[in-house]
Amino acid sequence: MQLSPDETIYWQQGFVVINATLVFTWVAMVLLIGGSWLITRHLSVREPISTRQSVLETIVSMISGQIEEVMQRQPGPFMPFIGSLFLFIAVMNSLGVIPGYQSPTGSLSTTAALAAAVFFAVPYYGIRERGAAQYLRQYLQPTFFMLPFNIIGELSRTLALAVRLFGNIMSGEMIVAILLLIVPLFFPVVMQVFGLLIGLIQAYIFAVLAAVYISSAITSEGD
């Protein structure tokens, strides 16, 4: 029983490895980018607006509303990053119900990469909004001796982001695989439906936590 899609290797030469994680990540990327490009080729402001454009507008406005509620500020500068996180993770998780597709988020590599993206995005937004001195001063709050604990806290919440997403998705897939061995008739389908729900919730939580971390780096005392 394989633990993650990393173990399914399609082609290997030297240290270049094409495994299932890579292939299925690209499938999700092609789906998202290709679909969006097809729909946004003929954007229109006046009637008639096509149904697909309305769908995309609904999705974008929902994400924008959620970011605004969580961060208590205009969502403009953060929409690309956090919206991409949510859509990418949601698509990767949801495609898992298709037979043969293994969610790339079931591999620690993918989730670690996404968490690393958030780890670097937080100081990027913090320094862009507050300046380097003001941002670095946050690590000395409330006293100078808290510096190592603040740094450790920063690293541990990044790790928690990666492991949370990985654990939820991998465990969902593993439960289905085990149930297929024991009770293959009906329960695997129920668990896959549950896995769909968990996938969406975890995508939402990843994006919202990224928004919360960014907003805590931006907000200074007295805001």
Place this chain on the structure above:
Amino acid sequence: MDSITWIGLASVISAGITIGIGSVGPALGEGRALAQALASIAQQPDEAATITRTLFVGMAMVESTAIYCFVISLILIFANPFWNFAVSQAGG
């Protein structure tokens, strides 16, 4: 018993204990959080959306510890480096 038996025995027992004990705390914590959220929604139904969203984010953070324990259990059972080493020693 030789060392490979000890390794297998210890891995299986600790995998079971890890997930058994590790899931008690987060389950209790999430139950308390849910009870509080329900009470708040009953008190302020207008804020149900905010409360529900905060509840979900909070539950995800509380669940992290349980997921850590689960990952350790799975590693002990399926990707155990001590077991792999002992098997390679016994085979070679």
